[in-house]
Amino acid sequence: MPLIDLSLLRQALGPMASRFDVDALDSCTSTNALLLERANQAAPAGTVLVSDRQTAGRGRRGRSWNSSPEDSLTFSLLWRWPASPARLAGLSLAVGLALARGLEALGFAEVGLKWPNDLYLSGHRGEAKLGGILVELAADRRGIQVVIGIGLNLRAPAPEQLEQPAAGLAQLGPLPERHLLLATLLTHLMATLDAFEPQGFAPLQPEWQRRHIWQGRPVRLLEEGQVLAEGRCLGADAEGSLLLETRAGIQRFLAGDVSLRAQ
C-alpha cells in the first residue's frame, strides 16, 4: 500500500480535488519519466504521480535524485502550455516560489530559493538543499506538455551520498501529515501556474527575489566544473534569467547547463 491514500488526499484537497487526477505508487523508476510516458498517451493536465520510492530519480543533466519512502516526498504534475516555449522561461523559478509559499502556509517560513530550481534551508541553521525541481517538456500536436517533478526531503539524506550539503524539513519544525503536505503543495502549485499562464514570471519576480538566498552575495557560475563567471548575485530578472554584477558589468545568464555556487 502506498503511503498516500487517495481518498485522504481528496479530502485534504477539498474543492481543489477536481483539478487533479492523482495516482499513488509504491515504486517507479522516476515520476517524471513515467508521467512523460503517460502524457504521450494523452493523460490530462492535472495528472499527478506520487511515488514512495524512485529507483532512478533524476535531477538536471542526467544526475540522480536520492529519496527514500518515509523520508521524502517525490511527485510530478502534468500541465499543458498553450503558448510559445520561449514564454516558459522562469517556470522552474515560479514552481520554487509556489512550493515555498505552500511550505510557509504550513508554518515553514524559512525556506529559501536558489536559482534556478532548488529549495534551500538558509539562515542561522546553515545552507543546505531541501528540495529540487525538474521541469521537462514534450511537444505534441496539442501543444507543449510540461512535466514538473518535485523531490522534497522530509529528513536529510545521508551526506556521503551527495556532493553538496542537504537538509530535511524536520530540521525546521514538526513534519506535517503527509496528505496535508502534498495537498498544500499541489494547491499552491496550481494557483501559481494559474497566475503564470497569462503573465509569466514577471509578477512573481519581486517575491522570488525576497526569498532568494544569495541576493547581493558573491557567487560563481560553473559550467562543467569550470568557472564561467563570478560576481555579486543580483538574483533573477523578470524572465527568470540570472543576473550577475561582474567586473565587465551586469551579465545575464539563462538556466542552461550551469550551476550557481556561493563563494
Ligand code: ATP
Ligand atoms: P546545481 O546545484 O549544480 O545547479 P541542481 O540544483 O540543478 O544542481 P539537480 O540536478 O536538480 O541539481 O539535482 C541533482 C543534484 O542534487 C545531484 O548532483 C545531487 O548531488 C543532489 N541531490 C540528489 N538527491 C538529493 C537530495 N535528496 N537532497 C539534496 N540534494 C540531492
